[in-house]
Structure formats: C-alpha cells, structure tokens
Amino acid sequence: MKSIWIVDDDHSIRFVLEKALAREGLPVRSFSQSRDLLAALEEDTPLVLVSDIRMPGGSGLELLATIKKRLPGLPVIIMTAYSDLDSAVAAFQGGAFEYLPKPFDLSRAVELIRRAMEEGQRESVVEEAQVQMPEMLGQAPAMQDVFRAIGRLSQSHVTVLITGESGSGKELVARALHKHSPRADGPFVAINTAAIPKDLLESELFGHERGAFTGAQASRRGRFEQAEGGTLFLDEIGDMPLDLQTRLLRVLSDGQYYRVGGHSPQRANVRVVAATHQNLEALVREGRFREDLFHRLNVIRLRLPPLRERREDVPLLARYFLQRSAAELGVEPKRLSDAALQRLVGFDFPGNVRQLENICHWLSVMAPSQVVEAKDLPQELLAGVPVAAGEAGAAPVPALGGSELPSAAPSPGATLPGPQADAWVAEMAREARRLLAAGETEVWDRLTRRFEASLILTALELTRGRRIEAAQKLGIGRNTITRKIQELGLDA
Template sequence: MKPIWIADDDQSIRFVLEKALAREDLPVRSFTNPRDVLAALEDDEPQVLVSDIRMPGGSGIDLLGKVKERFPGLPVIIMTAYSDLDSAVSAFQGGAFEYLPKPFDLTKAIELIRRAVDESVREDVADERLQQMPEMLGQAPAMQDVFRAIGRLSQSNVTVLITGESGAGKELVAHALHKHSPRANGPFVAINTAAIPKDLLESELFGHERGAFTGAQTMRRGRFEQADGGTLFLDEIGDMPFDLQTRLLRVLSDGQFYRVGGHHPLKANVRVIAATHQNLEERVRQGAFREDLFHRLNVIRLRLPALRERREDVPTLARFFLQKSARELGVEAKRISDAALARLVAFDFPGNVRQLENICHWLTVMAPAQVVEPKDLPPELMHSTPLAGGALGALPSAPVAPVASAVVVPAALGSAPLVPLPVAAAGAPGAVASSDAWSAPGERAVSADWAAPVASAAGVAAAPLSVPVGAAGGQAAGGWLHDLEREAKALLDSGRADVWDHLTRQFEARLIHTALELTRGRRIEAAQKLGIGRNTITRKIQELGMDE
C-alpha cells in the first residue's frame, strides 16, 4: 500500500500521527510545508493526504486544490486549529474528504484516516478494473437494442431508469451512460439504497452537519454533494424508504436539499440514474412507491435482458471469464469443451451473468484438467439438458481475442455499431450456491473444514469440495492441499509432537499468500476475502514471518 502523507509544521502533531499510524501498520511520510508535498508528487503518490490548513510557505486549501487537479480521486483530510465556517466551507468546496478540527481525539482521527484509506483502495481497484477491461461487443439482438439506446443517450443528461434481474449488470450500464455522457469528466458515485439501514440512508444521500445526531463528530458530505458535476447511480431504488422518496423527489424537482441537521439549502448539479429489479408500477399500486417519483425517474427506461434471453452470448462470456479468472489466480486458462458449453447454454442462470462469472471462477480453481468437460461442471449444471438440434454449432466458438477485440462482459456492455463502450468489471465473485458434494472418478473428497478457507480466498463456494488426488502441484488449491495432506501423513508417521501447530502455520501462510496475490498485496482487501479483520491479518503476517 502507498504511504499516508502528513503535512503539518507542528512537530508534535506529526510525531503523534506517525506513531499511531505505525501501530496500525500503515506506512507514513511527513512534510512540514506544501512546497515539499508538491515536489514529492512529481515522483510519488500517497494513499491519503492529511494536511494542516495553515503552514509556512502556503495554505492547506491551496495545496488541496493543486493536489486535486493532479489526483482527483485522492482522499485529502484537512486539519486546522482554526475551526471557522469559512475554512470548513473552503475545504469541502475544494473536494476534501473530511475536515478535522484540532485538538482531535487520536482514536477518532485514526478511524477517519482508515476510512479514507478504505475509500482510496476501492477507487484503486475500480480504476484497475476499468483500465483492464477491453472494448466489447454483444452479439444477441436483445443486447444490440441496449447498445443502440446507450448510443442515442451518449450526449444527453436525461434521467434514466434501468430495469432487469439481479446480476444482469445494471451498474455497468450506468457506468457506460456516464462515461459516454457530457459529464464523463465528473465523478460517478454509486449507492445501493437497499444495502444501507434506513436510519443511515438519509445521511449517506444528503450528508449531515456536526452534532446532527449521536456520533456525528464532524460535518459529512452526502452522495449528492460528492457527485456534483457528475452522475449519481441509485441502485435498487424500489427499496428506498417511503419518507426518503419525498426528499429525493424534491431534489430531482429543484436541485435543492438540506444536510441532516442543516438549515441552509444546498444545490447539486447531478444527473441521476436509477436501477431496480422490481416492478415499480406494481410497487406504486401497492402504495410502497410514490407515483410522482416514479414518473420523475421513468423519463427513459432501459431494460436489460436476462442471460437466458441471449443464450448465444454464453460461449463468448464463458471463455472470457475463464481467461479473466486465470489471470487473477496466476494459472493457465482452462478451455471448455463443446459438450460442456452446451450444458452452459442450456442452463437458465437465475443469477444471470454474475452467476456465470462465479461458475467460471469455480471451474478455474476446481476443474481437474485443462479442458473442462460436462462431468467437471458444478452440481447445479449437471441436470441441464443440452439444446436440441445441435444449437451450439451455430453459436460463436472462437477463443476470446486480445484486449482490444470484441467480447461480451457482465450485462454485455460493449462496442455497438453506434458507439464503443468501455466498461468496468463486475464486482468480486460471490459464492456459487450449492449444497451437494461431488466427486469425479479418481478424486477424493476433502472435508469442508479444509476446503472452505481455500474457497473463501479464491472467491468460490464454501460447500464441500473435491480436490483431485493426482492433480499436478500447479492446479490451484488442489495441488497445495494435496502436498499438505502428504506432509501431514509423513509428520504423523514420524511421531512429531508439534504436527498441529506446524501444519496450521503452513496452511495459514498459504491462505494469506493466496489472498494477497489475488488483491495484489492489499492487506485490507485480503482480510475481507478471508473473512478476518485487518488487525488479524497483520498479526498473522508478522507471526508467520511473511513480511521479512
């Protein structure tokens, strides 16, 4: 991870923050004035910048403006002992992540820096995925209709409502609409209204003033302010609480809103794109969704087809995801036979493109050979019947081309005849729901106690798994689990007294190493994938001697 930069002419402040961040295993670099910060930015970049507002040789507000010109996504926290309104307003208008008045509680200051680091890491991951995504082309007629609509909307700021089943890729369409709009240089801010508790959602959307409620230690900008000049994507809008729908309607009507606890109206120049998997007309009839808000959102509606409605895209998608998973895991890409593809094409995919991506990730880890056959598919696909009449023969069978060529990704956003559409990758693969253990000939079942952590690190299902007994050492989890099993037998036969501790250390080290490889060394993300805390992974790395 890149270091946290601290800019403050007060040596005591620098010393206290340096020591506190070092205890949190966060790298630190300190500066005494803005000039040195700007000079350092020529060769380096911080994960987060924490800057005083008044320093010799320049203002923290001026430094904030210059930093934001070069690194718009960099979180900057402004500190000051002069807690006046003008300073706070200037900081937030300049794009500061937060405003930290002195004297501050050290624990809360570190929590704030941690929150900024997490935000920065998420932005880094999104940027990497966006850069790695190729230009794409959807072959199914249903997706061509979507591409044409996106092309026609490319120079418009009109409100759009995206509908479609879960996993179809609605956020990716929103990204494409933003990227090809006049607001492309502005921020794209997304919020899932169904994933945030009702009591917090209002503050997340509109922000809050200091002291507005218990725990509101500082003023916080909401998503509308963060998206000023850009696009705000409201996912799962059908689940928004009824009383908040009223506030949202007012913002859409006149562009004005109040922070929680605020008394002065704020304006935000924001384009709203909403999405839902629900039938909003039915929600209106049930009295769960405001009719006037529905009509305000439903200016242009884009419906994303389910994957079962565009089966001809499944082979290309499957090959793309197998290559993508192989790159992420650092292994050779699996190939898939026509018979296995026929079963994929016949499957209805209730989880849509996201489910197909998860299955391809699962196959990359668990398939025993380099060519995936029908018997290697996960249990939920074993009962699908290939389409009659040799339908697969008419589907595209060429391998995925290099980065610049045409393939379909989640929601099949791509370069239509009207407009090329680079899009971001889907979110991290989730678990493939399955409760049935399976075992192909020549395999030995491994208990879930051993398999679940491996599955968690790789982002696949934690149900009982099978690992090929005769698999080569390089075949993902199977190889090193088999080696570990052989070593366990040898140690048990030798009568060694510390077998448990010895093997546990090896197992934990391998799990952490695998997770860190997947996250390119980012410990916070690796801990999240493993289901442990950031302090736990740091302690384990030190105990296992992995940071030497």
C-alpha cells in the first residue's frame, strides 16, 4: 500500500502527524526538506502529500509546482503557520487539495488526509476512464438507446429528426450521426433557424446571387452548398417560417433549390438532420408547421432524454466538465464531495446538460477549495428540491399543459379526505376516457398541461403572483416554475 508523505522542517509537526496516522493504521513516510522528498520520488510515489509552505532549501509552493508537473493527480495538502490570504490563494492556484493553517486540530488534520486519500483514489479511476473521452457520454438506458440508434443509422443517408429539450445535446447527436455515417469525410454544417432573422434566413440557407437585394455586393454560397457531400443540421426547425418551409420541402422532395435572385437550379447532395425542442405535431395542428414537411423530416425520430431522466449520468458528466474546465483555465480540476454530488444528482436541471456544464465551469472559477462541498454550489442548486432516495434513475412526471382541469378538481395544496380524493381522480379518469373514446391524440400531454397549469395558477393566486414563494409552496425549484410558466403560456 502506498503511504502518506509528510515534509516539514519542524520535527514536532512530523512526530505528531506520524503518531496520529499510525493510530489510524495508515502508513507514513516523513522528510525534513523537499529535496529529500524529490529524491525519493525517483523510486516511489505517495498516496497523499502533506507539505509545509515555508522550509529551508525550497518552499512548499515550489515543491507543489514540481509535484503537479510530475504527478498531476496527487492530492497535496499545504500547511502553514502564516494564515494569510496570499498563502491560501497561492496554494489553491498551484493545485493544492486543501490548505491547513497551523496550529491545527489533529483529528481534523487526519480527517482531511483521509478525504484526500478517497478523492485521490476516486479521481485516479475517473482519469483512467476518461483518457479517451468519447464525443458523447451516458450510462442511462435512455442514452444507450440513443447510442444504439446512432449505430444502426451509421450506414444510412436517411433524414433524421432529433427531439429533446433545450440544452439536452441535440447537436452532439447530429455530429455523431455525421461522424459515423458514409458522409463523415464531408462537411458538417449547422444552422439555428431560430437565431437568424426571417428576412436573412432564406439567403443563409440557399445563398444569393449578386444584386439579389440591397447590400448583396457579391454572390454567396448558402448552407446547403457549404454542406455539399456532407450533413446539414437544421436546429430549432419548429421556428422556421412557413414560406421557407415550402422551399425546404422542395429540396427534400427533389433535391433542387434556387439561390435568392437565381434562375439556375442547384443540386443538393446533402443529408438533412433536423432538431427541435417543440412538439411538431401540435404545431401542425395549429397550422404553424407544414404537415407534408413534418412527414418528410420525421423519417427516423430520435428522442434525446432530458438530464432529469438520466440522473445516473450526472456524476460522470460533472467530473468530465470539471476536468475540461480546469484544462481550459489551466488549473487543477475541482473535486465534488459526496454531499455536493448528491445535490447535483437531485437537481432537475431545466437547462439540461448545458446547464450542468455551465455550473461546472462556474465551480472551477468560484469554488473556494479544491473539494467542492454542497454549500459551495450556486444558489440555483441550493434552492432546488432533491429527488427522494431510490429515484436517481427515475423519469419525472411528464409536463401537462392546456387550459383548465375538470371542474371537480379541488384547490391545490388542500388536504383531501379519501372520498374527495377518489372523486377528483375519478373525474380526471372520466375526462381521459372521454378524450380517448373520441379518438383524441396527445391525451397524456393535454391533461398533464391542464393539471400543471391549474396548480401553478392557484399557487400564484395564493402568493399574489410571487413566483419564488409559489414554487416553495408547490415544492419545486424557482427555475422550474419559471420554465413551466413559459412552457404553459401562463405569462401572456
């Protein structure tokens, strides 16, 4: 078993730490100066290094810098009798695991060393697993289904429609489809149709000829031409204007299009992958999306699960994002304590994987120590409601939306006796039976939306429109209630 190395020119510090760690059954090796320790590194490596910050023959910070170059994953605890801000900042900037001011409580020091051992062992396993990081990560069954679908489509040119909430990684799936397709040697071109003004989107997609409109000083290739022989990713396809939907349908139907202001047809040798966070079937019913275009796009549909439906992937993703952020910032990767990790796993992540990535980047910059505790997490997570034990991989209740609940529905928050509760459930069952018997589609979505809308509106009425207080009464996070209000159209 590897040992814990202590380097300090103070014999008494070395002595008490050696005795305390020996009582815990932990092997120890001590050094009085850094050069002796560096010489010992030629033959062996420690499990944890505990170093004084000021020693003759070389400071602890200089030793820390040398160690991090040779053993970047080794946890290093810096001790100092000079409890000043500069020392603490320098230690953490150099990649120290923790900063231990003298005089210290011996039991706390042993506890800290044990935590460093556990984190060092955990991170070494993670680093080994992430040497060759794939373009997508996911152990959850729902993500494994996505990976299998990508594999089955690897030799296909068929059009694919990716659905999923914002931030769930739809473009990553599109890139994976391209990378593993026969068109992998061709270009991958992405365009977000919601981010480009309507009057410019046509030119962006199909290009334009010189003089086609004011400011068109030269001909310009559109995204279809840029993606020739490869893949064109149309993100947020549900926001495409109706007149452009007609032009896109023509391209998908016969493989031809015209530049803006052009008279010669252009051939399109492009595989189209589209994505949306919206319900396209609902948009078709509302007349906001062409039904014929929907069927052209909906040849193969891949549903990308939101992060709350794949909670078991949160630890793997979080560690990966923390490592990537650290590499970008040129600092030592932060580590998550068990309590912090549990908080992350229990959060709903309305912004999905993108939100988790942003949180990890924030932690890489703002967390006060190398080990992120639950109290160090951003306020949005501390205000969130964790899932109950045993629900880590469970999917949440899907979102419902619409107008009102059946008239017999009681006020949310009321404590119902058994018969009243049964009557309320029975009324909803009757409404569901009526809709199903009438051949209605999307019954689950319609009733759920009505249910959620009723809950939120009632809570907002009781709190006089105060969203945070309403969210607390409902037992949901403030970000969740804001997202639901927007999804259900309650803020109009």
